[in-house]
Amino acid sequence: MSYQLWYWPEIPGRGEFVRLFLEAAELDYDDVAREQGADALVEDLHARQGMRPFAPPYLIDGDVVIGQTALILLYLSDREGLGSGDLATDLKLMQLQMDISDLVEEVHATHHPIAPGLYYADQMDAAFEKAHDFRENRLPKYLIHFDNALAGNGGPFMLGEQWSHVDTSLFQLLEGLDYAFPNLMAHLQGSFPNLEALQGTIPDIEGVAAYLASERRLEFNENGIFRHYEELDQA
Ligand SMILES: N[C@@H](CCC(=O)N[C@@H](CS)C(=O)NCC(=O)O)C(=O)O
Missing domain, CATH: 3.40.30.10 (Glutaredoxin)
Structure with missing residues (x-):
């Protein structure tokens, strides 16, 4: 089923x-x-x-x-037997996945810092301030954290040669950041080599390659979490 x-x-x-x-x-x-x-x-x-x-x-x-x-x-x-097979390691993966969830929430807060039910246009002043702190402090802190977690694992993924849910989620996160904050991400290019290698590797997974080429893959847009507003993206 x-x-x-x-x-x-x-x-x-x-x-x-x-x-x-x-x-x-x-x-x-x-x-x-x-x-x-x-x-x-x-x-x-x-x-x-x-x-x-x-x-x-x-x-x-x-x-x-x-x-x-x-x-x-x-x-x-x-x-589906796609964890590490070891509870302590699976919990570490879950910890990282929850860190990703926290960051996703912070990305959303860059354009909706006051209330999710209000329009972006009604909270732009607060959004400028939130996005400034996000660019200067929060995003670099998270990216260092994820890049360090990938360092010395013996492969491009968190578990080395074997991909996990954390790797596919980091890929989606980085794609979303590239869409929402192209200037900032261009400015940061080269600062997080393990993350960049991971982002380049995930599309090689057969199922992902087929999916990305299909109509099932939705494009980012300004109704979602990762939105591109030029004024919030100043490197
Ligand atoms: N922490 C939850 C958040 C779920 C969530 O906020 N879902 C959004 C869409 S991405 C929603 O529909 N929220 C409705 C609401 O908060 O009232 C998760 O990571 O899945």
């Missing part, structure tokens, strides 16, 4: 971190809201009771329903 992924149909967003993993592992899945629309997603989520996911993305595998991007990736890795 194939997995069901529920995520907003028009943006890559957080759903793309799950999608990339499913595609890299060449797993069968239905991208349900891409087929049935956003209203179907809202209906499905609201029909769920009790300990249900708070927000998409969420994954359904038979009776199992899981929200939270990092947790979905942990579940899939465990179920």
